[in-house]
């Protein structure tokens with residue numbers, strides 16, 4: 296912090312100075328509580344004005360180095376000549392960007408330097424290890440959309456680092472589902488990596504086409520949380536395709552961290568949490584209302600601090616993810632690793648949407664809970680939630696429509712009633728209507744083959 300973040304980050308130099316703190320006063324994790332949080336709004340604000348655009352990017356200059364580095368390090372830089380200058384370039388000059396994929400706000404770019412790409416490669420190599428992949432033998436299909444997003448590149452770089460065979464299909468929009476399945480015929484993969492929604496769709500389509508999944512032994516899901524019932528539905532499809540015992544693992548990662556963390560395999564596919572790398576980053580769990588840091592094992596919002604990165608660097612970043620059970624330092628009961636682990640039950644703070652379903656006041660609805668209920672229902676093949684206004688009139692009440700494609704052979708009307716009932720039980724909000732669709736129609740509406748990310752929640756309410 297003393298030689299990197301404070302001297303080279305315009306934003307954090309300001310934060311430390313305003314808090315009247317010297318970087319050397321932050322020595323342990325508990326010292327972090329003396330600093331304010333960084334929020335998504337801070338990042339958006341910096342990005343939106345040309346003079347602040349690089350406030351979160353570490354940018355050394357000869358003057359800053361002169362003023363802040365210790366004498367020995369400056370001397371090494373002077374005596375090291377071209378090689379030392381090359382090292383500074385490797386460490387600090389961005390050569391790559393990924394972007395956030397928020398539904399509600401502008402994408403925020405995160406810069407990587409060659410050094411940061413090395414860190415990402417390491418982090419994903421460790422993730423492969425935690426997922427018990429064998430780089431010498433496994434054949435991995437990467438279904439993440441080909442895009443400037445963390446997930447695709449993390450898996451790609453993980454393959455480069457470990458030497459494992461990783462073949463990208465680019466997801467539904469690039470090779471398409473059937474194209475990706477042809478890859479399965481050629482490669483007979485042992486590992487499938489992708490988003491929960493697209494991976495399930497692909498496995499189901501594979502069953503329709505009679506594709507063999509006989510060699511698949513691990514499925515790794517990312518970019519979105521994995522509803523518990525969806526793992527079961529995937530296992531069913533895999534079994535139909537001839538697969539034996541398959542481990543389905545979730546991962547947790549986000550653009551702002553520029554890395555991700557994985558669950559380890561367990562015999563019954565229950566989660567023991569995401570295994571962290573404490574030498575790369577630090578997590579705190581806070582009370583989202585008061586900002587107070589909570590003790591080990593308590594529910595709260597995850598706050599992220601990177602401790603090795605350059606490029607775009609954040610400190611005490613509020614992730615907006617609420618974790619049930621917080622973080623534990625107990626050895627993992629499944630793999631025995633002593634890494635700290637984040638509980639696998641995560642919710643987005645920001646996915647609480649205010650709906651005016653009555654004339655009196657807005658009702659808070661957690662769309663992620665709604666999605667989890669729908670995706671987990673065995674008889675629901677696909678689903679979509681659409682918010683609109685009655686008669687498209689901005690002054691009218693909000694309308695909540697749930698579209699479902701029932702599983703083959705399931706009575707649609709009975710299922711629609713069950714969907715309505717289950718949603719009321721889980722969210723206390725009843726949809727205005729549950730509409731039945733054929734699987735084909737709903738896949739079109741979701742944009743499964745045409746959009747970068749399927750459209751699970753559509754907000755059609757006119758912006759007032």
Ligand SMILES: [Zn+2]
Nearest residue numbers: 559627629630
């Ligand atoms: Zn483990």
